[in-house]
Amino acid sequence: MSQEQEDQEPKRVKFPLDSNSYKILNEIGVGVSAVVYKAVCIPMNSTVVAIKSIDLDQSRADFDNLRWETKTMSLLSHPNILKAHCSFIVGSRLWVVMPFMSAGSLQSIISSSFPDGLPEPCIAVVLKETLNALSYLHNQGHLHRDIKAGNILIDSNGRVKLADFGVSASIYESITGRGWGQSSCSSRLMLTDVAGTPYWMAPEVIHSHTGYSFKADIWSLGITALELAHGRPPLSHLPLSKSLIVKITKRFRFSDYEKHKKDKSKKFSKAFKDIVASCLDQDPSKRPSAEKLLKHPFFKNCKGLDLLVKNVLNGLPSVEERFKENKALYGLDIKGSDNAEEEDEEEKCDNEIVKIRRISGWNFNEEGFELHPVFPTDDSLVKQVRFGGESIIQDKKVELSESGESGGDSSGGIGDIEGSKGKGDREIGGFVDKETMVGGLMVLKKSLDEQRQKVANLIVMLGGEVSRDEQLVQAVERLSMELENEKHKNFELEMELEFLKHLISGAYNGCGT
Numbered sequence: 177m178s179q180e181q182e183d184q185e186p187k188r189v190k191f192p193l194d195s196n197s198y199k200i201l202n203e204i205g206v207g208v209s210a211v212v213y214k215a216v217c218i219p220m221n222s223t224v225v226a227i228k229s230i231d232l233d234q235s236r237a238d239f240d241n242l243r244w245e246t247k248t249m250s251l252l253s254h255p256n257i258l259k260a261h262c263s264f265i266v267g268s269r270l271w272v273v274m275p276f277m278s279a280g281s282l283q284s285i286i287s288s289s290f291p292d293g294l295p296e297p298c299i300a301v302v303l304k305e306t307l308n309a310l311s312y313l314h315n316q317g318h319l320h321r322d323i324k325a326g327n328i329l330i331d332s333n334g335r336v337k338l339a340d341f342g343v344s345a346s347i348y349e350s351i352t353g354r355g356w357g358q359s360s361c362s363s364r365l366m367l368t369d370v371a372g373t374p375y376w377m378a379p380e381v382i383h384s385h386t387g388y389s390f391k392a393d394i395w396s397l398g399i400t401a402l403e404l405a406h407g408r409p410p411l412s413h414l415p416l417s418k419s420l421i422v423k424i425t426k427r428f429r430f431s432d433y434e435k436h437k438k439d440k441s442k443k444f445s446k447a448f449k450d451i452v453a454s455c456l457d458q459d460p461s462k463r464p465s466a467e468k469l470l471k472h473p474f475f476k477n478c479k480g481l482d483l484l485v486k487n488v489l490n491g492l493p494s495v496e497e498r499f500k501e502n503k504a505l506y507g508l509d510i511k512g513s514d515n516a517e518e519e520d521e522e523e524k525c526d527n528e529i530v531k532i533r534r535i536s537g538w539n540f541n542e543e544g545f546e547l548h549p550v551f552p553t554d555d556s557l558v559k560q561v562r563f564g565g566e567s568i569i570q571d572k573k574v575e576l577s578e579s580g581e582s583g584g585d586s587s588g589g590i591g592d593i594e595g596s597k598g599k600g601d602r603e604i605g606g607f608v609d610k611e612t613m614v615g616g617l618m619v620l621k622k623s624l625d626e627q628r629q630k631v632a633n634l635i636v637m638l639g640g641e642v643s644r645d646e647q648l649v650q651a652v653e654r655l656s657m658e659l660e661n662e663k664h665k666n667f668e669l670e671m672e673l674e675f676l677k678h679l680i681s682g683a684y685n686g687c688g689t
């Protein structure tokens with residue numbers, strides 16, 4: 177049986193829709209609002225499966241996302257995309273039954289066995305397989321919106337599959353469909369809501385008022401390449417919330433990132449640096465499409481899946497062992513990170529009273545294989561503002577880059593960066609304004625809400641109880657958030673209506689003349 181046939185086989189088999197037919201074996205992962213288990217499906221010859229058990233109590237908005245995730249997964253069919261067997265409700269949770277990918281996610285592999293990153297030829301295989309999935313998704317009009325090593329799974333044969341469609345979006349979905357923010361811009365449909373995981377998020381997603389499209393996934397793929405190469409994505413030595421503030425506001429030297437890289441002597445090929453640089457172009461229109469990236473010389477001598485089996489999977493502890501180990505090592509921070517380092521960093525940030533300048537964009541330095549921030553040069557153009565107890569220097573004058581697919585020279589208004597702008601830098605556009613800050617803060621708020629929920633889930637999981645008062649506060653907050661979302665959606669619909677009215681009256685007047 178060919179790989180493709182084998183991958184599509186589960187489609188024809190009907191998995192039972194009741195929890196009694198499954199026997200949970202081990203916990204293998206924890207996401208923001210989900211726990212993932214290894215289990216067997218008893219009536220189906222005890223076939224091993226993975227069950228993602230998602231807490232539905234979180235919010236209605238999340239339920240929409242979950243419905244979308246399962247719907248999307250069921251409609252897509254590609255050898256590099258993880259397709260769910262079935263899903264059903266168990267009490268207040270949604271169970272999504274999936275094929276068991278025995279090696280787990282690339283993130284869990286790296287954090288347990290390759291802390292300094294994978295060998296370059298292995299990265300090539302992973303990126304190529306992921307690009308196959310992305311090329312298919314984009315051709316179908318879907319954005320994944322959460323590309324990262326944690327969402328790339330591997331099985332025992334080295335097969336690579338893209339998973340987790342919780343925040344994916346269809347660019348063709350009508351505005352009245354799932355209710356995502358979309359704006360029509362120069363006859364293209366662009367998404368405008370902030371979604372994804374901050375470290376991997378494309379600049380135009382954080383600046384989401386400008387709209388973003390398929391190329392946002394390509395940026396995240398570039399960050400994933402750095403994650404696979406160095407063992408962690410840029411800025412990840414900081415907690416999510418802090419990294420975001422730093423990303424949008426603070427003078428950040430990539431020597432900070434260097435400091436956190438464990439293997440400083442690692443060398444990468446020119447082709448690898450070039451492909452990552454092209455993914456990390458600030459101007460989305462200059463990033464190649466997934467299809468084009470597949471033709472990049474980096475993949476010319478790309479090996480088969482066996483390479484992953486020999487060099488990555490061989491001797492790797494099982495996904496359940498790794499999960500247990502991580503849990504013991506890092507406690508609450510199941511995904512694994514240097515807590516002490518983070519706290520240290522956080523404290524440093526909190527105590528910082530020096531003036532912080534906002535960055536106006538990012539340069540990818542091909543030679544150093546790093547992202548460099550770009551700062552506005554003219555200090556007279558900045559003023560000091562207070563933000564959450566920190567001093568932040570905010571630009572008075574805003575340099576707006578030409579964003580979107582129409583291209584344009586994005587280098588305007590960007591000056592030199594002290595000691596960081598090297599040969600091979602790609603100049604990127606600068607746009608820092610109030611809306612940027614609001615966009616960033618919205619991501620930050622989302623991240624804090626998610627972290628809060630995660631902690632509450634873990635308390636319950638570990639047998640603790642969330643007090644009645646706390647539950648009530650959470651319920652009120654959830655409802656307020658829903659109300660805010662509804663208000664936001666209504667506002668968007670009104671704007672869309674106004675825009676349509678404007679178009680219709682324009683067309684009508686045009687006909688009359």
Ligand SMILES: Nc1ncnc2c1ncn2[C@@H]1O[C@H](COP(=O)(O)OP(=O)(O)OP(=O)(O)O)[C@@H](O)[C@H]1O
Nearest residue numbers: 204205206207208212226274276277280281284326
């Ligand atoms: N089908 C699967 N087979 C094997 N392991 C899996 C499977 N699905 C998930 N896992 C493991 O469970 C972990 C958690 O997965 P999950 O999708 O809930 O969260 P995540 O994508 O890591 O986090 P987030 O909530 O930020 O998206 C993964 O990192 C992976 O190791």
